Every structure is written in C-alpha cells, then in structure tokens.
Amino acid sequence: MTTATQIAEKLDALPESSAVALKIRGEQYFDVIRGILDIFAKKKEMDSIYVTATIPCQSIMNALQVLEIDTERIWFVDCISQIMMSVGEKHPHAIYVESPTMLENLMLKVEYLIRRAEGKKKLVILDNINSLAIHNNIKILSEFLHILVNNLRSKNTYTIIFSMEEYETDEMTNMLNLVCDESMTLEGG
Numbered sequence: 001m002t003t004a005t006q007i008a009e010k011l012d013a014l015p016e017s018s019a020v021a022l023k024i025r026g027e028q029y030f031d032v033i034r035g036i037l038d039i040f041a042k043k044k045e046m047d048s049i050y051v052t053a054t055i056p057c058q059s060i061m062n063a064l065q066v067l068e069i070d071t072e073r074i075w076f077v078d079c080i081s082q083i084m085m086s087v088g089e090k091h092p093h094a095i096y097v098e099s100p101t102m103l104e105n106l107m108l109k110v111e112y113l114i115r116r117a118e119g120k121k122k123l124v125i126l127d128n129i130n131s132l133a134i135h136n137n138i139k140i141l142s143e144f145l146h147i148l149v150n151n152l153r154s155k156n157t158y159t160i161i162f163s164m165e166e167y168e169t170d171e172m173t174n175m176l177n178l179v180c181d182e183s184m185t186l187e188g189g
Helices: 003-012 026-044 057-066 103-116 129-135 138-154 170-179
Strands: 019-024 046-052 074-078 094-096 121-127 157-164 182-185
Touching: 003 026, 019 026, 019 138, 019 170, 026 046, 026 057, 026 121, 026 157, 046 057, 046 103, 057 074, 057 094, 074 103, 094 103, 103 121, 103 138, 121 138, 129 138, 129 157, 129 170, 138 157, 138 170, 157 170, 170 182
Parallel strands: 019 157, 019 182, 046 074, 046 121, 074 094, 121 157
Antiparallel strands: none
C-alpha cells in the first residue's frame, strides 16, 4: 500500500470534524499531500484550506501542478512568503498573512475561507506546527491551536496538523495530544 493510499484510508475512517496530528518525515511529504488532497478530499468532495508556514504557497501550487492534482477546490493561507520576500505574483486562491507570528490574523483568514465555503464539506491543513513553533512562544501557540481546532470542530471541518517527525519535541507532542482527536504516524518511507 502506498503512503498516499495509507493516509487517505486512515483519514476516511475518522468521523467528520476530526482533528488529526499527522507526524511525517520529509521524504513522505508529497505522498501525504497526494493522499490528503487528491484522494481523501476529492472522494469526500471537500474544499481544502491549506495553511502554509514553511514553504511559500506558490511552491506548493507548482508541486501540485507537477503531481497533476486539481487545485480548483484548494485555497491557501500563506504566512511565510512575505517574510521570505517571495510573494511575487499573487494567486487568486491565496491569501497572505504578513508573518507566522500573526496567529490571530491567520485565524481570521481561515475563518473567512470557511465562511466562503458555507454549505460545503471542508478540510483545513496546517503545514506545519514545527515552523509555527519556531516563530511563536509555545504557550501562545498552544492557545492558538486550542481555539482554532475547537472553532473548526464546531463547523464540522476536518483539521490536519503536520508535524515533522525529525523536529518534534515532547512539549510539541503534548500540545498536539491536547487539541487533536487522533495522532498518526505513517509506516514506510
């Protein structure tokens, strides 16, 4: 079973509005993206909101294009491009937040996109918690996650929080365990 199929099947078994801490390794990244966006979200006919705090959304969009993943139902909240000075041409499916430290602004942008998708099934991907932990105090980040996940749960929205296995700390694991219903680690490479 491929990593993409494995993640799609695991997510499919969860109830709507589940919050998942997904521990991945760097080499699994694109397979995980394919499993979530091209298999799971497509099967459930969901609109996806992809919050990026590590890689600029334009780079992710380019990768999705290469992987032949349809981006018509994918929206981005990009909080890394501006501090990396790589915004360039703005994409109509992207909203930019000035910095990953602006957690309240990030939450407002996600809320705006959730409201725009009223009546549709929704999925929010937070990529990734390790980058947000670099830019924010862990207590503030924990409070942000608690409010965000509970808000998304109340709107029957799936939430997936990426955590890079190589950089995870006990403090981060505990924080994710407090807000997520499920913690997943993928087998294989």
